[in-house]
Amino acid sequence: MIEVTGLAKRFRSLTAVHDLSFTVGDGEIFGLLGPNGAGKTTTVRMLAGLIAASDGAARINGHELGEDSQRIRAITGILTESPGLHDKLTARQNLAYYGRLYGLRGGALREAVNRYLRVVDMTDAADRRVGGFSKGMRQKIAIARALIHEPEVLYLDEPTSALDPSAAKSIRDFVATLRDAGRSIVVCTHNLDEAERLCDRIGIMRGTLLEVDTPARLRRRNGTARVKVDLVGARRPESFLDLMGSLPFVSAARANDGSLFVEVDDPRGDNPELVRALVEAGARIIGVNEEAATLEQVYLDLVGEVGERDARTIGEVA
Amino acid sequence: MRPGYIGAVVGKEVRDLLTNRLLIGAVAFPALIFASIPTGIVAFIQINDLDPEQMGQIGQYLAMFPDLPPKLAAQGFIVLNFMAYFLLIPAMVPMAIATQSVIGEKTARSLEPQLATPMEVSELLIGKAIASALPAVLATWGVFLLYGLVNGAIADPRLTNLIFNQVWQVTMLTLVPLICLLSVLLGIIVSSRVNDARTAQQLGSFIVIPIIAIAVAGFFSGQPSFSMQQVIIGDLVVAVLIGLALVVGNWIFDREQILTRLG
Numbered sequence: 406m407i408e409v410t411g412l413a414k415r416f417r418s419l420t421a422v423h424d425l426s427f428t429v430g431d432g433e434i435f436g437l438l439g440p441n442g443a444g445k446t447t448t449v450r451m452l453a454g455l456i457a458a459s460d461g462a463a464r465i466n467g468h469e470l471g472e473d474s475q476r477i478r479a480i481t482g483i484l485t486e487s488p489g490l491h492d493k494l495t496a497r498q499n500l501a502y503y504g505r506l507y508g509l510r511g512g513a514l515r516e517a518v519n520r521y522l523r524v525v526d527m528t529d530a531a532d533r534r535v536g537g538f539s540k541g542m543r544q545k546i547a548i549a550r551a552l553i554h555e556p557e558v559l560y561l562d563e564p565t566s567a568l569d570p571s572a573a574k575s576i577r578d579f580v581a582t583l584r585d586a587g588r589s590i591v592v593c594t595h596n597l598d599e600a601e602r603l604c605d606r607i608g609i610m611r612g613t614l615l616e617v618d619t620p621a622r623l624r625r626r627n628g629t630a631r632v633k634v635d636l637v638g639a640r641r642p643e644s645f646l647d648l649m650g651s652l653p654f655v656s657a658a659r660a661n662d663g664s665l666f667v668e669v670d671d672p673r674g675d676n677p678e679l680v681r682a683l684v685e686a687g688a689r690i691i692g693v694n695e696e697a698a699t700l701e702q703v704y705l706d707l708v709g710e711v712g713e714r715d716a717r718t719i720g721e722v723a
Numbered sequence: 724m725r726p727g728y729i730g731a732v733v734g735k736e737v738r739d740l741l742t743n744r745l746l747i748g749a750v751a752f753p754a755l756i757f758a759s760i761p762t763g764i765v766a767f768i769q770i771n772d773l774d775p776e777q778m779g780q781i782g783q784y785l786a787m788f789p790d791l792p793p794k795l796a797a798q799g800f801i802v803l804n805f806m807a808y809f810l811l812i813p814a815m816v817p818m819a820i821a822t823q824s825v826i827g828e829k830t831a832r833s834l835e836p837q838l839a840t841p842m843e844v845s846e847l848l849i850g851k852a853i854a855s856a857l858p859a860v861l862a863t864w865g866v867f868l869l870y871g872l873v874n875g876a877i878a879d880p881r882l883t884n885l886i887f888n889q890v891w892q893v894t895m896l897t898l899v900p901l902i903c904l905l906s907v908l909l910g911i912i913v914s915s916r917v918n919d920a921r922t923a924q925q926l927g928s929f930i931v932i933p934i935i936a937i938a939v940a941g942f943f944s945g946q947p948s949f950s951m952q953q954v955i956i957g958d959l960v961v962a963v964l965i966g967l968a969l970v971v972g973n974w975i976f977d978r979e980q981i982l983t984r985l986g
Contacts, residue, residue, distance in 0.1 A: 505731035
């Protein structure tokens, strides 16, 4: 379990991360989303015991950051932004080297190397130098390296970048099995689709966490949801707009291309009333679908808001 | 300090080195050149009798070897005089290996995953230092051994005894490893500031200047080799420089500095 309280990191006059607080439970995948320079890598480096925090505290599976950094590094697996492999060594030698650095020896080391070469489907290329590998192959070896010592906590920076769709899916599936095995996993990504598919909760970050929630709740953060009602028959959708305006739970409505787009507060509670009112008014409904905001919209809204606020602050200072 | 971690780093570095033919050449070539030039001169003197007029010109040098016949004394002067250049091998080679190693890690961005393991930065650096210094120490010792045996075989066994004298035994066992260590540390420090191995090696190559100066001064002063006192002073000076380099290296190679500056 990862427990972070008020974590901050300053590099001289630059504050990279401030007031960062969140938890990642056992068996949970937590996504960190944010633009370049948002502090994701700095956060991961602090939590992995690589750099010291300027302020705040964190406990990783009961170990205090700072005091037990060596122990934290021993139970942590990290996939760095760049694979960072040793090109002159073979895939097997790369994994064996890191296995040794994590304390594996002899038969246990050989077994772990073979197991993770199989997991990332790289057994056939095991004895080739990684210098000749494609980006995707290098990424797979870097993932195997992060897992070689069966870490209790895992940080994955863009885990499926450079992978083809089937390799990306197999890595995602494998990460899901690690979650099922009770590991705490933090995924840093720009890939919103991947975050939505993989993560149990997502934190949108820009220096600090702007919002943390499940992907589904994040999509509803504005409090309203849009419902699309598809109609057929002689009456045009525009003719129902006045009716929509009279319903107390409808905050906005428009008609377009044979459909009504209605914004309601609570689709589960409001949709039956909406359908009843339309049918009583003579509408012939062939479909009702909730159109939630995409994670991308939410992300851009949040990051954009902060970006605008920053720009305003800079403008005011100037 | 845990030997297992240092051993893992040494093993990885040696494997890396063995795949780099150019670097192996850089280890072997200078050593062979420094040994073969005086050996060639010894062989030339052995085959061709020296002109009595030439013998007269180098009389003051020959007088340093009163127990040897003039021809062997001339060969003795040559072999001993060139031996100062043996110190160029530990000065140059470890630096070439160390700079290649650190710059290579920077380029490949492979320092971060290593620092993310339970290994301490000092263990990583010691492993790298051993792996960079060891080939140079072994090459110097190997060539020193060959040099003594081959020249003895070409001229006279007494030449072998002259080469394997007590001063040079102490030099090989103390000064050579110390120079190697200093060279590695300078290589690592310089590599942390630049991004290509060639620039690092050019900057680091200033270390050879004092050694060449000592060798040239020895030749012009008519002193064929070092005295024991000079070797001990040399050991102390290099040890102090190593201490300074360790202080600087320790600051530069703080885990956070490596990640935020060297990446």
